Amino acid sequence: xxxxxxxxxxxxxxxxxxxxxxxxxxxxxxxxxxxxxxxxxxxxxxxxxxxxxxxxxxxxxxxxxxxxxxxxxxxxxxxxxxxxxxxxxxxxxxxxxxxxxxxxxxxxxxxxxxxxxxxxxxxxxxxxxxxxxxxxxxxxxxxxxxxxxxxxxxxxxxxxxxxxxxxxxxxxxxxxxxxxxxxxxxxxxxxxxxxxxxxxxxxxxxxxxxxxxxxxxxxxxxxxxxxxxxxxxxxxxxxxxxxxxxxxxxxxxxxxxxxxxxxxxxxxxxxxxxxxxxxxxxxxxxxxxxxxxxxxxxxxxxxxxxxxxxxxxxxxxxxxxxxxxxxxxxxxxxxxxxxxxxxxxxxxxxxxxxxxxxxxxxxxxxxxxxxxxxxxxxxxxxxxxxxxxxxxxxxxxxxxxxxxxxxxxxxxxxxxxxxxxxxxxxxxxxxxxxxxxxxxxxxxxxxxxxxxxxxxxxxxxxxxxxxxxxxxxxxxxxxxxxxxxxxxxxxxxxxxxxxxxxxxxxxxxxxxxxxxxxxxxxxxxxxxxxxxxxxxxxxxxxxxxxxxxxxxxxxxxxxxxxxxxxxxxxxxxxxxxxxxxxxxxxxxxxxxxxxxxxxxxxxxxxxxxxxxxxxxxxxxxxxxxxxxxx
Ligand code: SF4
Ligand code: MSK
Numbered sequence: 001x002x003x004x005x006x007x008x009x010x011x012x013x014x015x016x017x018x019x020x021x022x023x024x025x026x027x028x029x030x031x032x033x034x035x036x037x038x039x040x041x042x043x044x045x046x047x048x049x050x051x052x053x054x055x056x057x058x059x060x061x062x063x064x065x066x067x068x069x070x071x072x073x074x075x076x077x078x079x080x081x082x083x084x085x086x087x088x089x090x091x092x093x094x095x096x097x098x099x100x101x102x103x104x105x106x107x108x109x110x111x112x113x114x115x116x117x118x119x120x121x122x123x124x125x126x127x128x129x130x131x132x133x134x135x136x137x138x139x140x141x142x143x144x145x146x147x148x149x150x151x152x153x154x155x156x157x158x159x160x161x162x163x164x165x166x167x168x169x170x171x172x173x174x175x176x177x178x179x180x181x182x183x184x185x186x187x188x189x190x191x192x193x194x195x196x197x198x199x200x201x202x203x204x205x206x207x208x209x210x211x212x213x214x215x216x217x218x219x220x221x222x223x224x225x226x227x228x229x230x231x232x233x234x235x236x237x238x239x240x241x242x243x244x245x246x247x248x249x250x251x252x253x254x255x256x257x258x259x260x261x262x263x264x265x266x267x268x269x270x271x272x273x274x275x276x277x278x279x280x281x282x283x284x285x286x287x288x289x290x291x292x293x294x295x296x297x298x299x300x301x302x303x304x305x306x307x308x309x310x311x312x313x314x315x316x317x318x319x320x321x322x323x324x325x326x327x328x329x330x331x332x333x334x335x336x337x338x339x340x341x342x343x344x345x346x347x348x349x350x351x352x353x354x355x356x357x358x359x360x361x362x363x364x365x366x367x368x369x370x371x372x373x374x375x376x377x378x379x380x381x382x383x384x385x386x387x388x389x390x391x392x393x394x395x396x397x398x399x400x401x402x403x404x405x406x407x408x409x410x411x412x413x414x415x416x417x418x419x420x421x422x423x424x425x426x427x428x429x430x431x432x433x434x435x436x437x438x439x440x441x442x443x444x445x446x447x448x449x450x451x452x453x454x455x456x457x458x459x460x461x462x463x464x465x466x467x468x469x470x471x472x473x474x475x476x477x478x479x480x481x482x483x484x485x486x487x488x489x490x491x492x493x494x495x496x497x498x499x500x501x502x503x504x505x506x507x508x509x510x511x512x513x514x515x516x517x518x519x520x521x522x523x524x525x526x527x528x529x530x531x532x533x534x535x536x537x538x539x540x541x542x543x544x545x546x547x548x549x550x551x552x553x554x555x556x557x558x559x560x561x562x563x564x565x566x567x568x569x570x571x572x573x574x575x576x577x578x579x580x581x582x583x584x585x586x587x588x589x590x591x592x593x594x595x596x597x598x599x600x601x602x603x604x605x606x607x608x609x610x611x612x613x614x615x616x617x618x619x620x621x622x623x624x625x626x627x628x629x630x
Contacts, residue, residue, distance in 0.1 A: 012453035016249040019402035020322035036449040048579030049082035055201040082580035083210035084199040090214040091195040093557030098225020104232035110373030112147035118377025122238040183216040191220035222561030229518040240307035240413040246405035247482035251312035256294035263335035266304035268357040271380025300516035316476035317447040327398035331387035336361035351393040408482040412512040436498030439542030439616035445550035454480035456548025463609035465510040468496035539566030539596025542619040548572035
């Protein structure tokens with residue numbers, strides 16, 4: 001192996017990524033970074049949101065310098081074009097999370113009706129709590145209760161009277177703000193459909209009106225589809241509790257059958273976990289010379305399994321191709337979202353089997369297996385059996401696992417955090433009131449090849465905890481933090497004195513893992529609970545959010561529901577809106593008065609940290625708490 005080149009070190013701050021990227025280069029294998037380089041220069045019109053292909057009178061572009069066309073063929077100006085594009089982006093993100101949630105609702109119904117072998121109600125107490133929120137009779141037996149809850153949740157997707165049920169978790173003042181603006185979310189599918197309708201040529205041509213519907217669509221995700229996905233995953237597979245695990249590519253084992261579980265929905269991967277414990281399959285692996293069957297996660301399916309089962313995490317978004325390039329992966333199992341279409345081709349360069357598991361997400365050169373609640377258990381076994389047999393095809397000379405795994409503590413659901421605090425948010429609020437913890441920040445979101453991998457997450461988070469701000473993380477940011485050693489209790493040494501003392505007393509890290517992308521709802525739910533306990537609205541809390549390396553439509557939606565919920569949000573990558581001064585002004589300033597929160601864009605993590613620290617201290621001052629000059 002040659003020594004790393006400067007270009008390899010530029011792709012990531014993580015040694016495992018750098019080493020595997022170098023292996024890819026030596027073997028002439030293309031990765032996301034080569035494709036990113038080949039796309040340069042990327043379209044400046046698109047970057048600014050000033051291109052439109054909504055109809056076939058176009059495509060159209062608007063010249064940001066005022067010299068070329070200022071309107072599309074239909075007459076749309078820059079404001080309309082940018083707002084429509086953003087609205088469609090948010091709709092796609094909301095649809096993705098919410099369709100994921102729908103798969104869980106359907107599985108819950110199948111469990112209730114007795115035709116989902118292998119699945120069960122893993123957390124009956126949580127079923128009781130959620131069912132009560134949806135008005136399901138408390139005295140029903142669990143199966144009947146699960147059925148009523150599933151049917152009630154199905155209604156959340158369509159046309160219903162009033163607003164989404166989970167909005168009752170919010171302080172009344174937040175819902176009142178949404179009602180005043182006309183953005184309180186109704187049905188989940190309703191909001192997505194209306195967003196798509198309004199952005200058709202010749203419908204809504206008022207940028208502000210379009211932006212308001214984008215926020216309502218995002219809220220239908222955050223307080224609807226995503227929240228359903230989180231809560232039902234807990235009901236079906238268990239509510240996460242703190243557990244020790246590991247992260248980075250070193251969680252793959254050279255002497256074992258390695259199966260990687262990638263995507264977002266835990267429905268199939270939970271069955272793979274079960275099958276991997278089957279003594280028959282383990283014995284077969286041993287017959288073939290393996291020491292056992294090793295499971296590892298990627299992206300948010302990985303986060304789901306990590307949170308509930310302690311399955312170690314191989315990596316985040318930019319590691320997915322590199323994981324195959326280790327040459328040690330017998331099977332990669334994908335469901336949907338954030339899965340690179342290049343994986344099948346790459347897997348073909350190794351012995352790796354690539355299985356897709358959703359009929360709605362097929363991939364080139366992947367074996368397409370279609371999950372249903374009826375077949376999930378059998379699919380899990382089929383996948384593990386094929387992976388085990390595939391161990392015989394591995395070429396040991398190509399195996400390269402260039403890192404020792406890093407320890408991490410995971411599993412901080414809202415329930416687990418409250419349990420760690422003795423059952424009430426009071427101790428956390430007391431620590432905030434006393435100024436030991438200045439506030440909290442959700443650092444979430446993706447990797448993006450435009451940014452050195454994990455640089456934004458890790459540097460922002462280090463700065464925040466050093467200033468006594470507790471960090472809550474999800475998604476690929478969570479993996480970045482884990483790989484960098486920030487998610488062990490010993491990382492409290494990097495925190496400011498107040499946060500350090502709290503972490504040491506509770507034996508927790510200063511960065512708490514709250515799950516996958518849909519689990520950002522755990523963060524806003526916790527914020528809502530804190531606001532309720534304090535008798536204030538969410539925008540009055542000393543809390544903020546950041547997505548330093550985001551890339552996806554889903555992340556845009558999450559950011560929109562965070563801001564609309566009252567959480568100031570700093571983006572490390574500018575969204576494609578800068579082509580419209582009106583839209584940019586509304587997002588950076590205009591929404592502050594009615595919603596109490598807005599966006600900021602700051603790629604430099606040190607500067608982003610300053611923005612968040614200043615915001616937290618201002619909010620402390622607003623609550624009458626001590627505030628540091630920042
Ligand atoms: Fe062009 Fe208007 Fe059609 Fe967009 S909707 S492609 S701006 S004509
Ligand atoms: S997987 S949406 S790259 S966080 Fe949820 Fe990671 Fe972003 Fe996908």
